[in-house]
Amino acid sequence: MELDNIDRRILSTLQVTGRMSNAELSEKVNLSPSACHRRVSRLEAEGFITDYVALLNPRKIGRQTTVFVEITLSGQAEEVLDAFEREVAKIPDVLECHLMAGSADYLLKVVALDTEGFAQIHRRHLARLPGVVQMQSSFALRTVRQTTALPV
Structure with a gap:
């Protein structure tokens, strides 16, 4: 699968803030919510997006x-x-x-x-x-x- 500019914007945005709603994401990448959801689903299915995680503060958990x-x-x-x-x-x-x-x-x-x-x-x-x-x-x-x- 070839990535286009919209796919790249979706991936870049999700890497910075992965905890946003589809509506927020669609607004940031200038795409309708349904089209945005389809693209994210495709990026997940194709293995471009492998997981969603919470990044922890190492100092707060004693691993500084x-x-x-x-x-x-x-x-x-x-x-x-x-x-x-x-x-x-x-x-x-x-x-x-x-x-x-x-x-x-x-x-x-x-x-x-x-x-x-x-x-x-x-x-x-x-x-x-x-x-x-x-x-x-x-x-x-x-x-x-x-x-x-x-x-x-």
Whole structure:
């Protein structure tokens, strides 16, 4: 399916404010409510819109420390990668896990209350991940820009 300008406006608007009524959305993108609803339904059915979520304030829930962890594994064999990915997916403090090209095999984005909280996550979970031979953690001092909105 090819996206036209109206589809792009709908997607951009929903990424910024996903909790608006169809009437509000149709007004913002200059489309009738019924046509807007049909387009949103089509965008959902085609997989362009995968979910609707609430974004939480990390400070309010005690997760204000962000740590990026570079992980090097013992090898690149499929069973080593699969075992690592299976186990890392079970750690709720890991928000993102990316298989990387470069010096590290994986890059994790981990949230914690503070450095002590991260030390507990490291001890209980990260240090027990299969196949890990090296881990390097970098603490974010301040978030300069953060968005979930993709350019459309």
